[in-house]
Each structure stands twice: as structure tokens, then as C-alpha cells.
Amino acid sequence: MTTERDSIEFDALFVGGGVSSLAGAIRLMQMAKEKAMELEVGIIEKGSEIGSHSIMNPIALQELLPDYDSLNCPIEQTVRGDGFYYLTRKKAWRVPMVPRQMHNQGFLIISLARFARWLGEIAEEMGVNIFPGFSGQEVLYGEDGKTVTGVRTGDNGLDANGKAKSNFEAGIDILAKVTVFGEGARGNLSKSLIEKLGLSSQCLPQVYETGIKEVIQLPEENFFSHNPVNDIHTMGYPLGLNVPGGGFLYQMKDNRIAIGYLTGLCYEDPGIDPYDLFMSFKRHPFIFDIIKGGRVVEQGARTVSSGGHYTIPRLATDGAVLIGAAAGIHNTPALKGIHVGMKSGMLAAEAIAEALEKKDVSGASLERYRRLLDDSWVHPEIYEGRNFAPALAMKGMKKWIHLGAQYLSKGRGIIDPLPLDADYETLRVLNTAPTETTDNMDYDGSLMVDKLTGVYLSKTQHREDQPSHLIIKDPQLCIDTCYPTYGSPCTRFCPAKVYELETDEITGQRQLKLNPSNCLHCKTCDIKDPYQNINWVCPEGSGGPGYTTV
Amino acid sequence: MNVIVLLKQVPDTESIIEIADDGASIKTEDVKWVVNPYDELAVEEALQVVEKNGEGQVTVLSAGIKQAETAIRSALAMGAHEGILIEDERLERADTTATGQVLAAALKKIPHDLIIAGQRAVDGDNYLVPAIVAESLDLPILPVIIKESIADGKITCEQVIQGGTMVVEADLPAVITTQRGLNEPRYASMPKIMKAKKKKIASLSLDEIGITDDSLFSNPKIRVESLQVPQKSRAGIIVEGGTPAEKADNLLRHLREDAQVI
Numbered sequence: 001m002t003t004e005r006d007s008i009e010f011d012a013l014f015v016g017g018g019v020s021s022l023a024g025a026i027r028l029m030q031m032a033k034e035k036a037m038e039l040e041v042g043i044i045e046k047g048s049e050i051g052s053h054s055i056m057n058p059i060a061l062q063e064l065l066p067d068y069d070s071l072n073c074p075i076e077q078t079v080r081g082d083g084f085y086y087l088t089r090k091k092a093w094r095v096p097m098v099p100r101q102m103h104n105q106g107f108l109i110i111s112l113a114r115f116a117r118w119l120g121e122i123a124e125e126m127g128v129n130i131f132p133g134f135s136g137q138e139v140l141y142g143e144d145g146k147t148v149t150g151v152r153t154g155d156n157g158l159d160a161n162g163k164a165k166s167n168f169e170a171g172i173d174i175l176a177k178v179t180v181f182g183e184g185a186r187g188n189l190s191k192s193l194i195e196k197l198g199l200s201s202q203c204l205p206q207v208y209e210t211g212i213k214e215v216i217q218l219p220e221e222n223f224f225s226h227n228p229v230n231d232i233h234t235m236g237y238p239l240g241l242n243v244p245g246g247g248f249l250y251q252m253k254d255n256r257i258a259i260g261y262l263t264g265l266c267y268e269d270p271g272i273d274p275y276d277l278f279m280s281f282k283r284h285p286f287i288f289d290i291i292k293g294g295r296v297v298e299q300g301a302r303t304v305s306s307g308g309h310y311t312i313p314r315l316a317t318d319g320a321v322l323i324g325a326a327a328g329i330h331n332t333p334a335l336k337g338i339h340v341g342m343k344s345g346m347l348a349a350e351a352i353a354e355a356l357e358k359k360d361v362s363g364a365s366l367e368r369y370r371r372l373l374d375d376s377w378v379h380p381e382i383y384e385g386r387n388f389a390p391a392l393a394m395k396g397m398k399k400w401i402h403l404g405a406q407y408l409s410k411g412r413g414i415i416d417p418l419p420l421d422a423d424y425e426t427l428r429v430l431n432t433a434p435t436e437t438t439d440n441m442d443y444d445g446s447l448m449v450d451k452l453t454g455v456y457l458s459k460t461q462h463r464e465d466q467p468s469h470l471i472i473k474d475p476q477l478c479i480d481t482c483y484p485t486y487g488s489p490c491t492r493f494c495p496a497k498v499y500e501l502e503t504d505e506i507t508g509q510r511q512l513k514l515n516p517s518n519c520l521h522c523k524t525c526d527i528k529d530p531y532q533n534i535n536w537v538c539p540e541g542s543g544g545p546g547y548t549t550v
Numbered sequence: 551m552n553v554i555v556l557l558k559q560v561p562d563t564e565s566i567i568e569i570a571d572d573g574a575s576i577k578t579e580d581v582k583w584v585v586n587p588y589d590e591l592a593v594e595e596a597l598q599v600v601e602k603n604g605e606g607q608v609t610v611l612s613a614g615i616k617q618a619e620t621a622i623r624s625a626l627a628m629g630a631h632e633g634i635l636i637e638d639e640r641l642e643r644a645d646t647t648a649t650g651q652v653l654a655a656a657l658k659k660i661p662h663d664l665i666i667a668g669q670r671a672v673d674g675d676n677y678l679v680p681a682i683v684a685e686s687l688d689l690p691i692l693p694v695i696i697k698e699s700i701a702d703g704k705i706t707c708e709q710v711i712q713g714g715t716m717v718v719e720a721d722l723p724a725v726i727t728t729q730r731g732l733n734e735p736r737y738a739s740m741p742k743i744m745k746a747k748k749k750k751i752a753s754l755s756l757d758e759i760g761i762t763d764d765s766l767f768s769n770p771k772i773r774v775e776s777l778q779v780p781q782k783s784r785a786g787i788i789v790e791g792g793t794p795a796e797k798a799d800n801l802l803r804h805l806r807e808d809a810q811v812i
């Protein structure tokens with residue numbers, strides 16, 4: 001069946017309405033004004049609203065909107081002091097020297113959802129067309145099969161079997177002279193574009209960490225009321241020192257805090273459940289003392305692309321560029337991606353404005369964006385962390401020797417570049433029989449919530465009667481191979497219980513049951529599945545988590 | 551055929567609602583605002599009426615504050631032809647009597663053959679405004695319908711009653727209100743959203759529609775005294791029953807009687 005599709009044209013189309021795209025679109029409108037060009041600029045965002053708590057280095061914001069304060073930028077707090085702690089099972093040791101990359105004093109604590117909403121309003125006032133509720137489903141190429149000409153949006157109104165309902169609305173072709181991929185970590189279109197055009201053939205594989213975050217409402221009198229430290233990072237318990245990851249806790253406005261835990265997806269033990277690790281972190285006496293008496297008001301999960309410099313793909317191709325976390329632009333030692341993502345969007349915008357002016361949107365012309373990035377403050381920041389992710393993925397003393405050498409040699413370390421494995425390759429075979437997932441932690445439903453309550457608190461929603469947006473290429477492999485080998489790790493690494501193992505009452509056959517409507521769009525499954533048997537695609541527009549503050 | 555849709559902007563049903571310090575209103579800072587879901591059904595039905603009729607137009611009317619424009623714009627993006635906002639700060643907290651009277655006053659100035667409203671707004675759950683509008687305009691009201699058809703100046707509707715349906719009829723102009731199942735609201739397409747962005751939404755003040763009596767707002771007939779959040783109980787139940795059919799019957803009973811969702 002061929003479907004009649006509408007098409008619509010833009011000069012530049014940003015796919016994904018995160019901070020990188022929003023900063024890019026604003027910068028592009030500024031450039032258009034300077035050059036007295038009329039540009040039609042669009043942003044599509046799969047969420048129903050443009051939009052976790054984060055510490056932001058304000059450098060890119062100061063460059064983009066120097067008067068951000070008078071424009072009522074939603075800032076929660078300014079970092080007063082950093083605390084970096086090493087946790088053992090029962091104790092916390094304050095690390096006397098905070099690594100230089102993690103000095104955050106003076107940085108801004110923001111709610112990423114609120115901040116993005118604010119940038120969105122500014123972009124709209126400048127004339128950018130923002131379309132919330134529209135997902136990019138497919139990259140469109142020209143006749144040569146390699147020039148990107150735009151994206152096709154997802155169909156709306158299909159039932160669970162993929163049949164059109166009475167209100168079916170076919171996706172449309174959005175054509176653009178330049179398409180900007182700002183989909184965040186592991187973007188589904190970015191993934192297919194990078195694969196198809198071989199954009200990362202010269203790179204180390206991208207690696208990720210899964211972060212689960214909460215906003216907790218504390219009583220009036222709390223830890224931060226009289227504490228000079230309002231930004232805490234931890235390492236050690238419960239993950240230990242072999243797998244990258246750790247916890248964080250920041251103060252927000254109105255007696256709220258943001259708390260979260262990151263787990264490096266290069267872990268080997270198929271029994272790991274990042275959600276359980278987060279719960280153990282919250283129960284650690286040092287942390288529990290800070291959050292006691294509180295109530296979780298929002299929860300969310302997302303992966304971070306943490307590979308760094310050597311994993312960044314080619315950023316420009318004919319008709320398209322990649323920006324922000326979708327391109328792996330992230331300062332891993334500092335745990336920060338917002339400012340570098342924004343700056344990449346802004347520099348891409350400068351290159352795009354010039355390319356549109358010259359009427360040459362070839363890859364060669366757009367390549368100027370990479371040069372601008374290499375000449376900016378982004379490059380030395382990211383370059384210094386170039387061997388950090390591979391070192392973090394090591395175990396035992398080796399890790400500390402490499403990290404120490406890198407710290408002293410501005411990143412070069414002992415071997416440069418250090419090799420890196422993709423996250424799906426690292427699981428080791430289960431040596432015991434697979435256990436069914438145990439859910440024996442005690443949850444009080446208020447400060448300690450289980451996965452499903454967390455799903456509720458993420459406000460995620462999907463229209464139920466639609467095709468699954470998690471595509472299992474070979475369902476039989478899940479039962480015949482994955483279950484005996486790794487014990488179906490998807491039932492553990494997914495923080496939202498999307499994957500469940502079921503036994504058919506009558507036949508006694510095991511099968512994997514999917515609950516796609518729980519999905520938080522974190523993409524852990526697409527990354528960590530050892531057989532790369534799961535493909536994450538966008539669900540119907542507007543579906544997904546409805547974060548308002550995390 | 552002039553079809554008017556009465557539309558309200560409400561907090562998204564997925565929003566987590568917190569009660570404000572006054573104890574009688576909600577915190578609105580992080581609330582996401584949407585078109586009342588029953589009003590989406592009304593917009594869809596209005597569009598279908600005009601499409602079937604071959605001519606006419608759909609006008610969306612809302613009484614509220616400036617931000618309600620986004621809800622009106624969503625209706626325009628579905629295909630409604632015109633949007634009108636009766637704008638006044640006092641309307642944010644107005645009771646059903648005031649809201650109904652304000653809408654009716656505006657409707658006296660707007661030609662209408664059919665008025666379609668949601669059966670209720672999911673925020674206040676009062677079910678009253680459409681009836682007050684009908685009463686003030688001396689029009690018949692056919693509430694909570696799942697089907698309508700129009701011929702010879704009459705509208706025939708189906709309503710769900712205990713154990714069956716009832717067919718009712720009235721002369722136009724009339725007010726009807728929507729029930730789930732009436733239709734599947736269409737999606738806003740991107741070209742229509744672009745067009746809707748450029749449309750002007752007319753704004754009317756209370757003065758312009760002849761509402762000058764402030765006591766409607768300063769001395770409302772109904773006042774919200776306090777709000778409480780229901781006790782959270784998310785414990786599940788396992789539906790018992792010997793056969794699948796029995797289980798299904800019991801499930802239906804739970805859904806209808808305990809959960810009251812169908």
C-alpha cells in the first residue's frame with residue numbers, strides 16, 4: 001500500500017527539541033537577522049512538550065543570550081560548594097581533593113525540563129516553528145541515496161496490529177535544505193544515519209551510562225538548610241569501583257532535591273539491575289540521612305553517551321549535521337553535556353547560515369561546523385577526557401594507574417587512544433541458573449518507590465492501542481538463546497518493567513511479554529541487549545514521559 | 551450551518567496535581583495544560599457535521615485567561631475555522647453559573663445552529679455548564695450522546711442508558727454534549743498547525759458581551775471550600791472466577807462499581 005503523504009519545506013529542520021537543538025535554532029535566527037536572511041526553521045519534538053535536574057556550566061548560555069537573567073531564565077540554585085564522597089557499605093569518606101573537572105562552584109543548578117521550555121519560548125518568539133508531538137521515523141535521502149533531504153514523521157492512528165483506524169493520519173515528509181539531528185543519546189534516526197553512511201567508521205564505539213533520577217520533596221528543615229555544600233557526587237557503593245558510575249544529589253528550590261544514580265553499561269554481570277542499584281544508593285546511611293522524611297515527586301531515566309572524543313562520528317554530511325548528545329558530544333570527566341551540546345548546536349547554526357547563504361549545503365560546506373567546534377573551547381574540554389571512558393571501564397589497579405596518568409598528562413595517559421568495547425559486547429555468561437527477578441526490596445510508596453510507581457511518577461503515557469515501538473527482531477532468540485545464556489537481562493536493565501518473562505499457563509512455554517506503554521525512552525535496551533535484537537523506534541507522537549521538573 | 555464548540559483548557563489528566571497553600575486551588579506552575587478530552591470529541595463532531603452538511607463553519611468559544619488561546623489553537627489545528635476567547639482574569643476562578651452565563655451572553659451575539667460541548671470538564675467534573683448555557687438561551691439540550699444525525703432542521707441523537715440506548719430528537723438550534731465513543735478525534739497535521747499559528751483568535755471582554763455585574767464573580771453562588779487529594783492506593787486486585795467468562799463478568803463489575811471507569 002502506498003500512502004499519500006503531505007510534504008512541507010523548511011530551510012533548516014532540527015530533529016529533537018532538546019537544549020542542543022533549541023540553542024542551535026536560536027543561534028540560527030540570530031544569524032539570519034545579522035545576515036538579513038529570511039529563514040524558515042522548524043523543530044520536531046516527539047514528546048508532547050519540549051523538555052532532568054542538572055548542573056550547567058553557564059558558558060554557552062552566556063554566549064547565546066548574554067541577558068539571560070533579565071529574560072527570567074529558570075535557575076534553581078547556584079552551586080555553593082561541591083562534596084565528593086567515597087561510599088563503603090556503611091560509611092562515607094569525603095574525598096579531600098575534588099578532581100578539577102568536577103569543580104562546579106558558581107555553576108547553575110537547573111531543571112532541564114523547565115530550562116528547555118524557557119529556551120523553546122524564546123525560539124518561538126524569534127519565529128522558530130516548534131512542533132511538539134511529532135516524531136522523526138525515517139531519514140529521507142535524495143536520489144543519490146546519500147544526500148539527506150529531510151525526515152518522515154511517524155503515522156498516527158494505527159492500531160496494535162498496524163491497521164489504520166478511522167482517525168488515521170499518515171506521517172508527512174518534512175523536507176529541509178539542512179537537517180540537524182539533535183535527538184540526544186542514541187537517537188533512533190541518528191543511529192540509522194551513522195550506520196548507513198558509515199559516519200563512525202573511524203571511531204571507537206560509543207558507550208553509555210544509564211541514569212535514573214528523582215526529584216524529592218524534603219521537609220522544611222533539611223540537610224541543605226544550613227550546609228555550605230549543595231552539590232554532592234559519590235563513587236563506590238553500591239556499584240563498587242569496577243564499573244563506571246556513581247551517585248549525585250543537588251539542591252533545588254522549595255526544599256526539593258534532585259538525586260540520581262548512573263550505571264555504566266559496560267558492566268559484565270547480567271544480574272545487574274540499575275534501578276536496584278539506585279535504591280541501594282538511596283538506602284546508604286549517608287544518603288538516607290539526607291533524604292529521610294522526603295517524598296518522591298517525579299522520576300525519570302535516560303542514557304548518557306559517555307565515550308568522549310574518540311567516539312564522536314563525522315558531524316557533517318550532505319544536507320545534514322549531528323549535534324549534542326546524538327553525536328556523543330559530552331564532557332565525561334565533568335559529567336556534563338548541556339553546555340557542550342548547546343555550543344555544538346550554536347556552531348552548527350553558524351555553519352548552516354553560511355552554507356544557506358552560499359547555497360551550498362554539501363557535506364564539504366557543512367564541514368565548517370566541525371572546524372568551528374575544534375577551534376572553540378569545546379575541543380580542549382572534550383579532548384582532555386579522550387581516554388577517560390576506556391580507563392573507567394577497566395578493573396582493579398589498572399584503572400587507577402591509567403586515570404592517574406591521564407590526570408597528570410592532560411588526558412594522554414599511558415596509551416592514547418585506549419581501546420573501547422561496545423556495551424552490548426561486555427556481558428559474561430551466567431554461571432548459575434537464571435533467577436526470576438526478585439522484587440524483595442521494601443518500598444514505602446513515598447520515599448522508596450518500586451519500578452511501576454516510578455513509571456507513574458514519570459507521567460509517561462502512550463496511547464495503548466498502537467503498534468509496539470520496541471521491535472524484537474527475533475522473539476525466539478530471546479527464549480532459546482538469551483534466557484539460558486544471560487537470563488534475559490532486559491527484564492533487569494530496563495528501569496520501567498517494559499520486559500517481563502512469562503510462562504504460558506497451558507503450554508508451559510516461556511515468552512517475553514512487552515509493556516511498551518511503560519517505556520521511559522531511556523534507550524538502555526537498544527544499547528545493552530547482547531544480541532542487538534531490540535530496536536527502539538519512536539512511538540506515536542506525544543507518547544513518552546511527561547517530565548516537568550527532573 | 552454554524553456549529554459552535556464550547557471548549558475549556560484543563561490540566562492534563564496525567565499531571566500530578568498538588569494543592570496550593572490556600573487549600574482550595576491547585577499549584578499551576580508545572581501543570582501541563584490540554585484541551586478537555588470531552589471537548590476534543592466535540593471539535594471532531596462539529597467538523598464532521600460541517601463536512602457532512604457540505605457547508606458551514608466551526609467556531610470554538612472559550613471563556614478564560616489568555617493562556618486558553620493555546621487550547622483554542624489546538625482546535626484550529628484540527629480544522630476549526632474560527633476561535634473566540636472571552637478573556638478576563640476573573641474567569642479563572644468563576645463558578646459554573648458564572649461561566650455558563652458568560653458563554654450564553656456571548657452566544658447571543660454569535661449566530662448558532664448547533665452548540666456542542668463536552669459532557670463535563672475533567673478538572674471540576676460539574677457537568678453543569680452546557681445545561682446552564684442551554685437554559686439561558688432557552689434551547690433544548692441532549693446530553694451525553696454517542697451518535698447524532700441531522701435532517702430537516704432536527705437533530706437525532708443516541709444516548710446510553712442503563713442496559714441499552716435511547717434515541718432522542720430535538721429541533722435546532724440545540725445544545726448537545728459528548729460521550730466517549732462518539733468519534734475518534736482527528737490528529738492535528740503539521741500543515742494545519744502552521745496555518746492555525748497564523749490565524750487570529752478573536753478576543754471579547756466581558757463588557758463587550760454585556761456582562762457588567764461583578765457580583766457574578768465577587769459573590770459566586772458556589773465557592774470551593776477545600777480540596778483533598780484522594781488516599782493513594784495503588785494495590786492491585788486479582789479478579790476471581792471459575793471460568794474465563796466468570797472472570798470477565800467480575801472484572802466488568804469491578805470496573806463499573808469499584809473503579810467507576812466505565
Ligand SMILES: Cc1cc2nc3c(=O)[nH]c(=O)nc-3n(C[C@H](O)[C@H](O)[C@H](O)COP(=O)(O)OP(=O)(O)OC[C@H]3O[C@@H](n4cnc5c(N)ncnc54)[C@H](O)[C@@H]3O)c2cc1C
Pocket residue numbers: 015016017018019020021044045046047051052053054055056057112134135136137182183184185187188189210211212213260262301302303304323324325326330335336337338339341538
Ligand atoms: C542522569 C543524567 C544526569 C545528567 N547530568 C548532567 C549535568 O549535571 N550537567 C550536564 O551538563 N549534563 C548532564 N547530563 C547530560 C545532559 O542531559 C545531556 O548532555 C543533554 O541533555 C544533551 O542535550 P541534547 O539536546 O543533545 O539531547 P536531549 O536533551 O536528550 O534532547 C533530545 C530531544 O530529542 C527528542 N527526540 C529524540 N529522538 C527524536 C525523534 N526521532 N523525533 C523527534 N524528537 C526526538 C527527545 O524527546 C528529546 O527531547 C546528564 C544526563 C543524564 C542522563
